[in-house]
Amino acid sequence: MLDRRFVEENPELVRTALAARGSELSLDALLKALSERRDLLAELELLQARRNAGSKEVGAMFKAGRGDEAQALRSELAELGKQVSAGEARVRDVEVAIDQELLQIPNLVAADVPLGRDESANVEIRTWGEPRSFEFEVRDHHDLGEQLGVLDFERGARVAGARFTALFGAAARLNRALVQFMLDLHTGEHGYTEVLPPFIVNDSALTGTGQLPKFADDLFRLHKPDNYYLIPTAEVPVTNLHAGELLSAAQVPLRYCAYTPCFRAEAGSYGRDTRGLIRQHQFEKVELVQLVRPEDSEAAHEALTAHAERVLQLLELPYRVVSLCSGDIGFSAWKCYDLEVWLPAQETYREISSCSNFRDFQSRRAGLRFRPEPGARPQFLHTLNGSGLAVGRTLVAIFENYQSEDGSVVIPNALRPYMGGIERISAAK
Secondary structure, three states: OOOHHHHHHOHHHHHHHHHHHOOOOOOHHHHHHHHHHHHHHHHHHHHHHHHHHHHHHHHHHHHOOOHHHHHHHHHHHHHHHHHHHHHHHHHHHHHHHHHHHHHHOOOOOOOOOOOOOOHHHOEEEEEEOOOOOOOOOOOOHHHHHHHHOOEEHHHHHHHHOOOOOEEOHHHHHHHHHHHHHHHHHHHHOOOOEEOOOOOEEEHHHHHHHOOOOOOHHHOOEOOOOOOEEEOOOOHHHHHHHHOOOEEEHHHOOEEEEEEEEEEOOOOOOOOOOOOOOOOOOEEEEEEEEEEEOHHHHHHHHHHHHHHHHHHHHHOOOOEEEEEOOOOOOOOOOOEEEEEEEEEOOOOEEEEEEEEEEEEOHHHHHHOOEEEOOOOOOOEEOEEEEEEEEEHHHHHHHHHHHOEOOOOOEEOOHHHHHHOOOOOEEOOOO
């Protein structure tokens, strides 16, 4: 969340940032609550000063033999005590209201984030690789997978409903190979520590990373206990592993990678990408998470993005990097790059990873702090994350970019060591 003092002192700057995001959120209730808190604290300070001064007077009166006056003043102090208690309770209520308002406000955006209302204003930063030219009619991954007998959308839907898919044989193995390849790359070449986090989190963790309260409709909530949810991304459990901790300078930076399934209700996306694996309720990712010093977060963002790009480069999949505009950037992000892989069947680039710098937005919500040096005042860490990569969408990109005229799919060279010698997925005979 944003620092309350910053909002109180810079309301117009925050309103400008909200407008840039296309948000119609009002700051009026928050600013009113902050003003009320300020007045209440000033009133409490006066009441407490009167009570403290009166307590000293009571003792002096008793010593001077003015017992009746002392008893009368003691009664007044008791009433003052009730007023102080009532004022403190009111401050607590206002504090809750302030926090609830702050939880609704998105992050500010970096000065170099493109201004725009939607994805049409996103700016291409760079491209890598050349889209392949085909001498035959290109099939999409849905048709390829069904014809090869390795992607079964009907049986997946039979078991769980729409937007669930069953993978068989070589596709299931390819999915597993992608996970292992990505983990090996990020732990080996890029120096991340692998972690296997819980796949169920509580509402506190989701609040910490910004999914709650705003995006409750996108989550799969468990019936019992009802404050637990299936994770929408590994970002949630991994970022919150150090929630509430005060880390030492020697512990920072922290760089984690994690493979997890992800579960999203996809509220509001009805009719979009209903065919195939692009938008599923259950999917898998290898996620990259970094907790760094504030002065290092911009460089860390560029490095994390390059780490995700490296996966696509080794798989020889054409892609581009775009900087998301102010109206398309995520709620918690200060700056975000999307990696978009080329899909021949759609003749366009589609998102396969979002790499975000949140600065201290998540840290304030989750209580992620470190002490820069012994005796120094604690500071909030900066958090970053990105998919390295979304596994299902990578499988889609391989099927479509590596397809052959006979309907088979060639396995990229980088994955063959993980495929037990399989070089091509062909239809069973």
